[in-house]
Amino acid sequence: MFSYVFGSASTYFYPPIEEDEDLFDDDFIPPNTRHISWVSDATDTADSSPPSPSPAAGPSKPRERPPSVHAKTRAVINDILAQDDCYAVLGISRSSQIDKLTLRRAYLARSRACHPDxxxxxxxxxxAFQKVSVAYDILSKPSSKRMYDSRSTQAPFDFFASRSFQAEETFRGVVIGVINDMLDGxxxxxxxxxxxxxNMNPSLQLGEEGINSVLMTIEAIRTxxxxxxxxxxxxxxxxxxxxEVQRAFRQLSYFDLRQRSYLSIQLARLAISMPIALEEALRQQRMEDEAESEASDNEESKDQxxxxxxxxxxxxxxxxxxxxRMEGLVKK
Incomplete structure (x- = not known):
């Protein structure tokens, strides 16, 4: 039944590599990420979450964050602002060699807590977001990293003095870089x-044409x-x-086919969910714009x-x- 799944699990991923163990919880691989929400960082540690209300049901009031989430977010922002070391700003250990994946994970994790949007x-x-971007820019380039590592650690580093940087461009570059790697690999x-x-769900009527449509849609999200x-x-x-899924996959033994299959399915689901996330974000933005301009609210517009x-x-x-459903079956 899962011959395709088990075959792909040992074919299309990279071999395990040693990575920083402190950035993410090893046991955390969320099985349900259909909707994108910045409402609460608590969703990042939940095994599952109820689906967001459908946009067709009309705009809803933003959910308030629990006090503990507010406190956690403030603590992360305060910690970033209090640091004067690039490694500490990103929350990683000082090292002469840092792989690209580790830096990207660290940057995305820290910027998630303080993005201006x-x-x-x-x-x-x-x-704090600008500071995280400066730290990533320095450590991601071998030449600037060597210069930074060779400086005296006694004097605090000024993240904003005489530096011309675009924090949003750094953010865009990291996100697009992850998408490019996913599309290529x-x-x-x-x-x-x-x-x-x-093959397993003929009633879905996916077919080769449908498969090509899905893949083309995933590729289109980069543009x-x-x-x-x-x-x-x-x-x-x-x-x-x-x-996070790629990191967990790389830590598995080649003989752990069930878990490799589970993560393969999860990665595919996340990739296919990207266009859905964009669709819902754009629809929500349109509804907010219409509300601000007092546009007419009709069912046809909501369903567009x-x-x-x-x-x-x-x-x-x-x-x-x-x-x-396949994730649930393989995980059992």
Whole structure:
């Protein structure tokens, strides 16, 4: 039944590598990431979460964050602002060699707590976001990292003196970089799993044409993210999940086929969920814009898709639902 899945699990991923153990919890691989939400960081540690209200049901009031989440977020921002070392700002250990994946994970994890779009009226969050971006820029380039490592550790490092940087461009580069790596390295695995889904669920009527439509839609999100700030922000959460799944996969033994299959399915689901996340983010943005301009509110407008046509949107949601069921079966 899962021959495609087990075959792809040992074919399309990279061999295990040694990575920083402190950035993420090893046991955390969320099985249900259908909706993108910046409402609470508590969702990052939950095994599952109820689906967000459908946009067709009309705009809803933002959920308030629990006090503990507020305190946790403030603590992260305060910690970033209190540090004067690039490694400490990113929350990683000082090392002569840091791989790209570790730096990206650290950057996305820290920027998730302080991105200006998440806290539009908080200057401290904006300053922390800029500081995280400077630290990433320095440590991600071998030449600047060597210069930084060779400096005296006695004098505090000034993150803002005589530096011309664009924090949003750094953010865009990291998110797009993760998407590019996924498209270059994992898209064939996604194709294989889609054929498995098609064979196991004839009622879905996916077919080769549908599979190609799904893959083309995934590839199209890169172009959309390059030109759309709302899309880029929505993908932040999703690409963080992708990196966590890849890290967990690389730590597995080659003989642990069940867990490798489980993570393969999860990575495919996350990739296929990206266009859905963008669609919902754009739809929500449109509804907010209409509310601000006091536009007429009718059912046809609410049901209108922004990025995907209705058939592809329905197809993607169906595939994600099937992959979720497959995850549950493989995990048991």
């Amino acid at each position: 998440k806290f539009p009226d908080n200057p401290e969050a904006t300053r 994992d898209l064939e695995m996604v194709r294989t799993l889609l054929f498995a889904v098609n 959309r993210a390059l030109t759309c700030r709302t899309c880029l922000f929505a993908l932040h959460h999703q690409v963080s999940r992708l990196l 898709t922004q990025l995907l046509n209705r058939r592809v949107y329905t197809l993607l949601r169906g595939v994600v639902s099937v992959l979720e």
